[in-house]
Amino acid sequence: MYDFRKFYIDGAWVSPANPRDLEVVSPATERPVGAISLGSAVDVDRAVKAARAAFASFSQISRKERIALLQRIIEVMQKHLPRLGEVISDEMGAPLGLAVQVQAGAGIGHFMAALTALQTFEFEEQLNGTLVRREPIGVCGLITPWNWPINQIACKVAPALAAGCTVVLKPSEIAPLCAHVFAEILEEAGVPKGVFNLVDGDGPTVGEALARHPDVDMISFTGSTRAGVQVAKMAADTVKRVSQELGGKSANIILDDADLTAAIKGGVMPMLINSGQSCNAPSRMLVPAKLYDEAVRIAKSIAERCVVGDPKASGTTMGPVASKAQFDKIQGLIQRGVDEGARLVTGGLGRPDELTRGYFVRPTIFADVTNSMTIAREEIFGPVLVMIPYQDEQEAVRIANDTVYGLAGYVHSGSLERARNVAKQLRAGMIHINGAALDMNAPFGGYKQSGNGREWGREGLREFLETKAVLGHFAEQ
CATH class of the missing domain: 3.40.605.10 (Aldehyde Dehydrogenase; Chain A, domain 1)
Incomplete structure (x- = not known):
């Protein structure tokens, strides 16, 4: 003690x-x-x-x-x-x-x-x-x-x-x-x-x-x-x-010329690190409609490889969320996602089956989410990813900016010039192109709320x- x-x-x-x-x-x-x-x-x-x-x-x-x-x-x-x-x-x-x-x-x-x-x-x-x-x-x-x-x-x-x-x-x-x-x-x-x-x-x-x-x-x-x-x-x-x-409720725009597997992995993993408790986490994944089903399949596969458990165990990749209040909030928002018609791809309510104590949350992915749903508007602050399809680049930018928040944004593309152009249009304080890591010498902060x-x-x-x-x-x- x-x-x-x-x-x-x-x-x-x-x-x-x-x-x-x-x-x-x-x-x-x-x-x-x-x-x-x-x-x-x-x-x-x-x-x-x-x-x-x-x-x-x-x-x-x-x-x-x-x-x-x-x-x-x-x-x-x-x-x-x-x-x-x-x-x-x-x-x-x-x-x-x-x-x-x-x-x-x-x-x-x-x-x-x-x-x-x-x-x-x-x-x-x-x-x-x-x-x-x-x-x-x-x-x-x-x-x-x-x-x-x-x-x-x-x-x-x-x-x-x-x-x-x-x-x-x-x-x-x-x-x-x-x-x-x-x-x-x-x-x-x-x-x-x-x-x-x-x-x-x-x-x-x-x-x-x-x-x-x-x-x-x-x-x-x-x-x-x-x-x-x-x-x-x-x-x-x-x-x-x-x-x-x-x-934050940061959008991750995956463009149609991106390396899909790498981009999906680069979007799912930050939602699992630190149990999703990061204000700049890419919690809204925006995917071209024509690639959406494949993207959902890849995201599900990555999330289900996460090992949730004892923080002191060597194989653990995700521990609990920090408190009962946080656990209860996340559970309530997962239920809200189900109630509002989002498709639960993996995860969901309750602890992982083998865990009977502790504030452990199932790595959760929702598909068929619209940007008007509660789980796309509110900061969940847990390992919960929402996936939203879009028709074209202009719609992706519109959805990304349709939030009261503006902390971070993410863009994945096979063309650096195209990614830069999208990054310029995002109303957020930090934009990550193709998985670029944080830089402690660069400014950290956001727009709007x-x-x-x-x-x-x-x-x-x-x-x-x-x-x-x-x-x-x-x-x-």
Whole structure:
């Protein structure tokens, strides 16, 4: 059992003002694996004061010193990577290999991307007689989710520190344990006291206290669109900057000249990795009507090769979803798909037959889906793929853009020029051509109700900076 019932504030592990314990439950066993304490507005205020006090000096340290700090963090993270991955697997159910190599590994990747951005970023430029400076925005409240916990913590903390900001982190109470290991890593790496602070809690208490706090200059939030709207409303009274990475219902357009088997595999596998719990997952597969039956057959074959089970077992390729609430939501949406007339190709309700405990979901594919169905409109956030036929390229683009979301898009084609042309027409923040992998130096973020602002790399660093114009700075004496 992990005992993480203290908060990290002002460089020390401290007890909550009013302890309120919460068990962290393994989604694989439905049994407790650890405990945290839920904080209050009093704890948030204490952390914000520490961050504000630290900002005065940390914001003034040199680029060279910040580079050295990020390098030390990377070194310590690499040393603790196996432990970090094991904790992630225990608390949110990712298969151990995925948890260590990809989930925890992404944390190091974001620090390396922030380091690269910091080494080359121009914080000052001359514009006629004016000096344009980009300075750290201040104290940043970071609210992160449970699905890729260290990935999303690191992609906020790394650029914030690179910019010279101080932070207060509220990780998800569903998967908070790895955040405590992360805090221990930063402590070992010598992050100055007050620069990084951690307060556990739920959204209505700690999240709201952070969003409303008058001494927090910026909120960076990752989560559902519904919760993001609430955070923005709470932050509005103090006119703080709000950066949001929210939901998605990304379309995967397979054009008629694509390598069909490779394209289908490249669309199904991301829906199974991390149990489909990725905001940028290609959850709507759009296939030419003339190739549709063959595409459905291939997708079914790929999904049925997935091995669902114990995250610690060597042969497991998909673990459980992260919580009972998530399991119940997915089950309800699968039933909704059946009720609305979609054809269940594989998967469906309940756990896989051999599993009697844990929040395991059957890899599920629906065919004969129209874009007006609930399962094509709502973010399911599980291993559920919907397949939609289209008649021509123009209809595919129209269907792809017919959504309130705009996080990612995918295009598969045998012609790079044709794929590029379709990519230009998609209203989304990130387009993957022919299975191109994510690039941690490239901006991550979306259009419409998928959020605002960008994370990762140079654009992620820019989010944590204010712009100052010093007029007359270059005037002749």
